Amino acid sequence: MNRISTKYIFVTGGVTSSLGKGIIAASLGKLLISRGYKVTIQKLDPYINIDPGTMNPYEHGECYVTYDGAETDLDLGHYERFLANKTSQANNVTTGSIYQTVIDKERKGDYLGKTVQIIPHITDEIKRRIKILGDTGEFDFVITEIGGTVGDIESLPYIEAVRQIKWEMQSSAIYIHLTLIPYLSAAGELKTKPTQHSVKTLLESGIQPDILVCRTEHPLTENIRQKIALFCNVEKEAVIESMDAKSIYEVPLLMQKENLDKVILKKLNIKDTADVQLDKWNNFLFKLNNPKKEVNVGLVGKYIKLKDSYKSICEAFIHSGTEKDCKVNIKWIHAEELGDENVNESLKGLNGVLVAPGFGDRGIEGKINAIRYVRENNIPFFGICLGMQCAVIEFARNVLKMPEANSKEMNPNTDQPVIDIMEDQKNVSNKGGTMRLGEYNCTLEKNSYSFAAYKNINIQERHRHRYEFNNKYFDLYNSSGMHCVGKNPENNLVEIIEIPNHPWFVGVQFHPEYSSNVLNPHPLFNSFIEACIINKK
Numbered sequence: 350m351n352r353i354s355t356k357y358i359f360v361t362g363g364v365t366s367s368l369g370k371g372i373i374a375a376s377l378g379k380l381l382i383s384r385g386y387k388v389t390i391q392k393l394d395p396y397i398n399i400d401p402g403t404m405n406p407y408e409h410g411e412c413y414v415t416y417d418g419a420e421t422d423l424d425l426g427h428y429e430r431f432l433a434n435k436t437s438q439a440n441n442v443t444t445g446s447i448y449q450t451v452i453d454k455e456r457k458g459d460y461l462g463k464t465v466q467i468i469p470h471i472t473d474e475i476k477r478r479i480k481i482l483g484d485t486g487e488f489d490f491v492i493t494e495i496g497g498t499v500g501d502i503e504s505l506p507y508i509e510a511v512r513q514i515k516w517e518m519q520s521s522a523i524y525i526h527l528t529l530i531p532y533l534s535a536a537g538e539l540k541t542k543p544t545q546h547s548v549k550t551l552l553e554s555g556i557q558p559d560i561l562v563c564r565t566e567h568p569l570t571e572n573i574r575q576k577i578a579l580f581c582n583v584e585k586e587a588v589i590e591s592m593d594a595k596s597i598y599e600v601p602l603l604m605q606k607e608n609l610d611k612v613i614l615k616k617l618n619i620k621d622t623a624d625v626q627l628d629k630w631n632n633f634l635f636k637l638n639n640p641k642k643e644v645n646v647g648l649v650g651k652y653i654k655l656k657d658s659y660k661s662i663c664e665a666f667i668h669s670g671t672e673k674d675c676k677v678n679i680k681w682i683h684a685e686e687l688g689d690e691n692v693n694e695s696l697k698g699l700n701g702v703l704v705a706p707g708f709g710d711r712g713i714e715g716k717i718n719a720i721r722y723v724r725e726n727n728i729p730f731f732g733i734c735l736g737m738q739c740a741v742i743e744f745a746r747n748v749l750k751m752p753e754a755n756s757k758e759m760n761p762n763t764d765q766p767v768i769d770i771m772e773d774q775k776n777v778s779n780k781g782g783t784m785r786l787g788e789y790n791c792t793l794e795k796n797s798y799s800f801a802a803y804k805n806i807n808i809q810e811r812h813r814h815r816y817e818f819n820n821k822y823f824d825l826y827n828s829s830g831m832h833c834v835g836k837n838p839e840n841n842l843v844e845i846i847e848i849p850n851h852p853w854f855v856g857v858q859f860h861p862e863y864s865s866n867v868l869n870p871h872p873l874f875n876s877f878i879e880a881c882i883i884n885k886k
């Protein structure tokens with residue numbers, strides 16, 4: 350396919366938040382990739398945190414980590430899961446990081462005595478960040494999702510920046526605006542007024558949307574489409590219906606049915622003859638909708654009141670379950686409510702248990718109780734990061750008879766620190782962006798569940814932690830039934846522990862969930878689901 354010069358697609362949202370801009374951006378990206386184009390998606394977040402790494406998951410949902418160690422918005426997870434492309438530091442921009450760059454430059458004297466202002470200095474920095482991805486020359490399309498809702502004070506500099514970019518690039522840039530068409534049951538009607546107002550707000554900032562994607566619970570009639578087109582000043586074919594879908598993975602097909610990709614190519618003057626290759630995606634959807642079996646898996650965590658806190662884990666279950674023709678029912682188990690007295694009752698009948706990542710000591714004893722139960726009852730266990738560390742502590746306390754065993758994170762004065770702070774973390778006091786982050790190498794022992802899953806000795810996985818297995822206890826664990834089967838070849842850090850004398854007991858210091866995607870479900874999740882299926886039999 351002939352390469353085209355990079356095109357920029359800006360996605361804004363109106364009327365209300367949570368309309369699913371991220372899924373629409375990812376679905377559009379998927380359709381363009383399926384036509385053979387090279388696509389990346391970027392998220393601009395209008396908050397003042399430098400990144401979401403310091404935010405409580407209840408504020409923001411999961412913090413997603415890129416291979417190059419950026420702590421980012423969870424929408425980047427959607428982009429990777431849909432596009433099967435890695436995102437990077439450059440794919441998530443926050444107001445905090447924009448201001449930080451501008452203020453650092455000001456302190457260095459780079460502005461040569463000028464007054465530093467939102468326009469042009471902040472907007473110029475936003476424009477530079479948007480163009481970084483296009484300037485690599487790697488992409489035909491850069492899709493930029495602007496967080497928040499138009500009309501928000503915080504969003505204004507972003508809206509102004511993308512207005513300027515379009516003015517500079519003319520036909521190489523395009524605006525998609527996502528809105529809500531509410532249904533008033535009393536009137537029995539879909540209402541277009543909020544959308545009209547939202548477009549008006551955009552127009553006040555000098556932006557005329559080219560395409561409207563309309564979230565709706567009821568199909569848009571011809572009449573409604575005509576009305577939206579006329580009053581919002583867009584072509585009728587550019588009014589795209591976005592009905593609520595059973596699964597987020599159906600949305601690319603819904604967008605294709607509405608010709609979103611074709612309308613975009615036409616508006617960007619791209620003559621496109623390529624077919625959309627969605628065979629594998631369709632195959633995935635067929636399997637997703639026609640499972641042959643099901644398993645019940647417990648997810649033990651302390652942020653379970655907001656399911657988005659464990660977004661990537663839930664999606665990884667969907668990918669691997671589908672791969673194995675199996676529906677994975679998740680039972681959400683609050684770690685803080687899991688005591689000695691109710692652990693049997695809470696976990697009874699589960700075919701597998703995943704103990705989630707986390708920070709701090711709240712809920713940790715519940716996690717340890719859960720692990721004891723699954724270890725003693727031969728139920729498949731998957732521990733991720735803190736989940737793995739809890740498995741190490743549980744084994745020490747109940748098998749190695751070390752009653753004081755703990756992580757130094759939970760008890761800095763413990764005499765039996767089976768999980769210790771990493772050497773290079775000891776003098777770190779700043780909280781933001783200072784963990785061990787991103788992809789590192791790991792070498793696997795051949796005789797392990799993990800090797801059987803990966804079928805490869807050398808793997809790379811993403812990390813986000815400050816504490817590690819204490820290698821002082823390495824020999825004790827290995828000779829007592831918990832094996833360290835994956836290690837970082839450069840510094841010997843223990844990456845994977847397993848109990849070979851158990852149907853499936855694997856704890857990983859890294860985060861496999863970040864790199865599972867629709868077309869490449871993660872090998873460890875595949876293997877865990879297989880073990881759950883066997884457990885059910």
Ligand code: GLN
Pocket residue numbers: 705706707708709733734735736758813814815816817
């Ligand atoms: N709190 C633990 C650490 O920092 C685990 C982190 C995690 O689960 N991501 O090492």
